[in-house]
Amino acid sequence: MKEIKIVLGVIGSDCHAVGNKILDNFFTEAGVKVENLGVMVTQDEFIDAAIETGAMAILVSSLYGHGEIDCIGFREKCVERGLGNIILYVGGNLVIGKQSLTNVEKVFLGMGFDRVFTPDADLPSVLKMLEMDTL
């Protein structure tokens, strides 16, 4: 099977590092090649890293509630920079307040993300989806 290469990071002015480390460990142990950019990553830094590493997917985390504004235009920027077909996942506490998952999902899918996850997402099933999507 082809090696899966991903770029991982926490977007915007968000410093939450714990979940990021957990994701890094999980995917690395699962045999995925992870380029982890850590916290406070800009859209351009995600894309720079994806270009250089030849990543197939970018996994964006956001914990602090401003995920929506940080992610606006992400897909468009990927298109502009020649990565139109890259797989984009987003997950975490993406918005502030109690909004239904379907609503949040709708917003982010509308922005061009391929999959949207809650903070309690089951990582082995995320991996399965990743394997499927990168086939």
Next chain:
Amino acid sequence: MDCISVDLGSTYTKGGLFSFHEGSLKLVSRATVPTTPFDLSAGFNICIQALSKGTQTDYDIPIVFSSSALGGLRIAALGIVPDVTMKMAKLTALSAGGRVSQVFSYKLTEDDLVSLEQEDPDIILFAGGTDGGNEDYIHHNARVLAGSTLKSSIIYCGNRTMKTEVGKILSGREIHFTANILPALNEPAPEEAREKIREIFLEKIVYGKGLDRIIEKTGTRPVPTPLGMYEYAGLISEHSDEWKEFCMIDMGGATTDFYSSCRESSVSEEVVIRGIREPDIKRTVEGDMGMRINALTVLQTANRFLREAILRTGLDFEEFECFVQKVSEKPDFLPSGKVEKEFDRILASACVSVSAERHAGRVESIYTSGGRVKLQTGKNLSGVKKVIGSGGYLSRINAPVWQRNFIDDKGWEILLPQSIEYYRDEKYLFPLLGNIARLYPDESVVLGIDELKKEELSGFGGYSGNPE
């Protein structure tokens, strides 16, 4: 045991006779003669004769030499993303003592190729992709290079996976392979590529203009002067505990080279470092900051700084502009009289201040829901105290005024040294010691530090350039 070190500069050929006795190195005599650009060996010979007079016959003692004549080693740097592999290629070329003539990112276009062919660099540093990373851009750029009329040496130092393919595409070209300068995003590895650049310089760049005759006579090969300085800076930090961290400014007629030796440390715990990690010994070259050939561009770039400085000294700005015009046409001009000397010092101050600002890292403060967070890019020089002034100008003049702006135009903090101890390489020994260091590494460091003259940083007129 005596030995001679010579540095061929574009204006002057400098030499020094050194004696090595009972584990210590001493400077015996110094000589400076004008460089003879059409046959470098002529000036070299005069310099050797001046030094060896009355001791031994000319070429009996070991001679080591360096050269920055002929405009240095021109390197074009190719990468993919400007902030990632292109930046890394640029840093690598500079640390190898090269002059970065051009940089290219992403796909080479036909226009890029035309300008590359016009520039015809000595070396093309072909980087891009982490190991196992991007292949498309590499593939494209290799094909473009294959279709060119370029005669440059090509060093492939990109994605390891593409090595065989690049070799196939560029077969028949002079191509060298080294390890990837950026195997993973946060693991810079410029060493192999730097070594290869040096080998290529030794093998092929040194021919012509009489350098081959010097090689024949001395039996040694030159290094590019900035590479000698770079390695000497590394030796100083390795061999002296008090000189682990320092900055060194080498100012010439055309450029100002700024070196820093310090680990890339963050300003504090709450700081997030972003961007690629810069090397412990970093060199930047400001191609528009020169005391003679580029004096007019300094006048443009640092106009406000210069106006303020002239105002403080009570001198006349128009007169200063005439002075700048005059020196820019005469690379070997030496100031005479009090006013001209002060003008020269002000010009040098502008070069120092601007070059340092460009070399140092930045900190941006961001206010988040969780409080203030600082983002740092580049090197943090704020804890560095020692600063060495070398090169034809800084060796000759008293400490220049280093005006430090700690905030840049964007409101970001500039990580410049907070308090400075300034040392002048009064005898202009550093390029010579950079050569001698190949024979006597430890001793050359001891001598270099011993010969430095500590000076107070002063100001223009009554004004102190040091904010403390």
